[in-house]
Amino acid sequence: MTASGSGQTQRDLFQPFYLRVAPVLRGYIFRVCGNPALADDIFQESFLRFLRTVRWNASERQQKAFLFKIAARLVIDNFRRVKTDPLDAEDRTEDPASAAIPRRESLEPDMKSLFDALRPRDRSLLWLAYVEGYSHEEIAEMMGLRAKSVKVILFRLRASFAASLRGKGYGQEGRS
Amino acid sequence: MKRATCPWEDKVRQGPAAGGDDAGLRAHAARCPVCRDVLAVSDWMLRFRDLTLDKMKADESLPAPGELWDLARTGKVIDLVAAKKALKPILVYRKIAWIVSVSGGAALAFLEFDKMKSLLASVPGLDALAAMLRKAGAAGTASPVQQAVLPAALGLAALLFLILATAIRRADTG
Numbered sequence: 001m002t003a004s005g006s007g008q009t010q011r012d013l014f015q016p017f018y019l020r021v022a023p024v025l026r027g028y029i030f031r032v033c034g035n036p037a038l039a040d041d042i043f044q045e046s047f048l049r050f051l052r053t054v055r056w057n058a059s060e061r062q063q064k065a066f067l068f069k070i071a072a073r074l075v076i077d078n079f080r081r082v083k084t085d086p087l088d089a090e091d092r093t094e095d096p097a098s099a100a101i102p103r104r105e106s107l108e109p110d111m112k113s114l115f116d117a118l119r120p121r122d123r124s125l126l127w128l129a130y131v132e133g134y135s136h137e138e139i140a141e142m143m144g145l146r147a148k149s150v151k152v153i154l155f156r157l158r159a160s161f162a163a164s165l166r167g168k169g170y171g172q173e174g175r176s
Numbered sequence: 177m178k179r180a181t182c183p184w185e186d187k188v189r190q191g192p193a194a195g196g197d198d199a200g201l202r203a204h205a206a207r208c209p210v211c212r213d214v215l216a217v218s219d220w221m222l223r224f225r226d227l228t229l230d231k232m233k234a235d236e237s238l239p240a241p242g243e244l245w246d247l248a249r250t251g252k253v254i255d256l257v258a259a260k261k262a263l264k265p266i267l268v269y270r271k272i273a274w275i276v277s278v279s280g281g282a283a284l285a286f287l288e289f290d291k292m293k294s295l296l297a298s299v300p301g302l303d304a305l306a307a308m309l310r311k312a313g314a315a316g317t318a319s320p321v322q323q324a325v326l327p328a329a330l331g332l333a334a335l336l337f338l339i340l341a342t343a344i345r346r347a348d349t350g
Contacts, residue, residue: 011242011245014241014245018241018244019241022241023232023233023238024225026232026238027228027229027232030228030232031228044239044244044247047244047248048244048247051244051248051249052248111220111223111224111227115224126217127221127225129189130217130221131193131225133189133190133192133194135186155180158214158217159213162213162214162216162217165216165217165220166216
């Protein structure tokens, strides 16, 4: 998606980009938010804002980073707006729609509870760093933090999370 | 003392995320406690991502890209901020036109005052009213009714002017 052109061309370029990026973006938002309904809203709003402001001549990596930045900011905004933490597991279970998810969850419960135990900001940082592989500078730009702060937070997170993984018996085996 | 950082840790973290599996980096991670932690977190996170995506794929399909595209396009039309920005030059031009009209009218009234005076004098009754007021003023015997006529006439004229100016302005901006 590196060419600029007519609306039809841009639409044609958007389709494969969307099919590549949308699943991972939705996964990120869902895991950071926890609430499926909220995640769907943020997912849609992210793409709408992206489509209204995207530079079509930017590289796909830049466009993907821009999209993740929009989503990360929306998640943070939602978090700040709602004073009581809507992303805590205890609060989620009060929502019948959300409460239904864990029961039909096929994920290993340990993995989910381990990730949910983190603060939403930390979940977001871990996902952007370890799943999307963004640099500290890119994550700082997305999250509205300083690169040095991201480095320090990720350093602490890595140490504590790796210790938790070892405690749960993860960590020594390879990726299955 | 335990090492806290490693120059390879970013490569160890970003490699698997990019889909690569470098045997050399894994060998390094086996020796380096920092990179071992990084790789453990990375492996776990990628496994968690795969399970998440599988679950989401099974649970609910994504919205169609065309649907989002059309929605974004519709949004563009009713984007008030963008519309205001686009209309700004027209609004500025309207303000300039309004100022030019008012100042031009004032200049015309000033330059052609004599002609306007004679035109007003030809209005029936107005001449007689002015003569009556002049006579009463000179004699100092104006009745209370006569004394009230001039301020009332001036007030009425000012009110009419305000109504006219407001109507023109509303029509112009609206």
